[in-house]
Amino acid sequence: MIRITLPDNSVREFPEGVTSLEIAKSISEGLARNVLAAKVNGEVWDAKRQIQHDSTVKLLTWNDVDGKSAFWHSSAHLMAEAIEQLFPGTKFGIGPDVENGFYYDIDTGERTLNEADLLEIEKKMTELARQSQTFERKDISKDAALAHFSEKGDEYKLELISELEDGTISLYESGTFTDLCRGPHLPDTSFIKAIKLTSIAGAYWRGDETRKQLTRVYGITFPKKAELDEYLVMLEEAKKRDHRRIGKELELFTFSQNVGAGLPLWLPKGADLRERLETFLKKAQKRAGYEQVNTPHIGSKKLYVTSGHYEKYGQDSFRPISTPEEGEEFLLKPMNCPHHCEIYKYKPRSYKDLPIRMAEFGTVYRYEQTGELHGLTRVRSFTQDDAHIFCTPDQVKAEFEGVIDIVMYIFKTLDFKDFTTQISLRDPGNKQKYIGSEENWIKSEQAIIEVAKKRGLNFQIEVGEAAFYGPKMDFMVRDAIGRKWQLGTIQIDYNLPERFELEYVGSDNQKHRPVMIHRAPFGSMERFVAVLIEHCAGKFPLWLTPDQCIILPISDKYNEYAKKVFELLKNSDIRSLIDERAEKVGRKIRDAELKRIPYMLIVGEKEEMEQTVSVRRQSEGDLGSFSIADFSERVHEEVRKSIEEF
């Protein structure tokens, strides 16, 4: 007998070779029907794998992340089996589970898949799922595995196997399909009740652009049909938050093919919103000791040769522009830092001047690949809320922390709770990608990690994601459909000061090199506004929204009174509109609701008599009658509450 410890710390005895499924059965039949896999001593196993020694076991169901993972991973196998049957000769790459479902990268040779094929595959999968095919694990030697897949002619699997260490390799067999796989899998395919193949895309083998592009088929499956329906409804709902859609509805921004792809045009209301965000940040930065500067949209190519950006990105950028007579070359500036370095250099600096915090809402231009352009989140012209801090080496940590304060202040004010912090370090195996000395890299990477720990940030480290000149800390937020976008960024840079030969005179009367911190708490105004729109579904906080209230006269008899209300609100700095159309008030309310205007002020005979307004809050409803002074106070109070001083 072996001793099995369950999550509630109870211990039960079972015969050697017991399976998690059998353990589940001993608890309840219902549980046994829902067990997808099990965590045995911290490792996820098949529910039918035999346990030989004393272990701790946690049974995994659809409610566990690992349970879903096994479910979707098995679904990927099921899809592969269906594809192999429908399209014999298909070669298989990798087929993992992902956050929302799974995919399989396949090579269909000459034949390409289209959406009609997806339906066929779905049908086949459903058929195979109903056969309750089991997933049989087979542990074989590396040579045997190589032999199996070379017989099949599957070069992708062979490549994967050849990179594995010698020893046992596990294969899983379900129906007619056998895959190289670590597992674990569902007890059988009958668990998979609802199947939806969502999209088809090209994906480079092993993520390498220089290698063959395979066909990636994405799908998602569920144990119940109702859950699939629910998921599809949720996707529809998420689409309603899409900033591209809301931006159009609320007339915030647009694009024009005549201007060019990826070049956003900010409409009056969008520009208004954006300006308010800028003012908000400028105020905080002023308190934090930043000074605003302004620099041109172009700069001599030499500037970027000096900075190293030209060598790194010159070929992938907009081509240089040049003066007609001399042919002197200029670049549309892809970043602001070289300009700021020149501002630093315009006079000698003393250690007493440092840190210098130089801020600019600088518009930059980058050639983004056509396939990458995406609404306001990925554009070719955007405005960074940029600043560069020039400081002494021993000021780096404090300055870095000061920037974190600003980022946290912004996130708190705008109610961004769900963000992740990512620390990007260089790839030690690929050092030629980076510039700068070994010593400085080590120093700055350590500094970032130390500060992150000190601030208690819940961060994750990404190796190889650093900028070419230094490591960075990024703040990521998800959009409506779950994609992660980088917003704020803080980067330590020992390199540009070197290249631009920046100096300051120390207390020792010797020349020293400052350190630069690049930072942008919003990241870019475009991307930030995009994510903000999706975050609040267009219902901006009162302090930020372009129009705070709209006055709705019951009929045009009350337009005069509406104008009076409008003037009074204007005098107390409240942004309002009047809807003077000859429409019924129900119609005016509907339109104002759709425009997400926070307050609707209905005025008619009663209000004019009493010199009041009838207040309706967007998406909440009628709040009753207010004097204009009381309403103004309410608005100001709400603004005060939602935006604290930095």
Place this chain on the structure above:
RNA sequence: GCCGAUGUAGCUCAGUAGGUCAGAGCAGCUGAUUUGUAAUCAGCCGGUCGGCGGUUCGAAUCCGUCCAUCGGCUCCA
């Protein structure tokens, strides 16, 4: 840049075995209505059916190409 898809009025969309197929709703304009918490009624205006080529007696519809957009991949200073 690569893979797959889409592109019809300002917006949302209908219309393709090629032939009164250029349509609807909303928006806009005009008029009527004078309205009490999510759509008043009527009339009118509006499109070289993404651009350019081709096939055909005839193309929104078929083919080619380019552009843009959407979902991914790669990239992201």
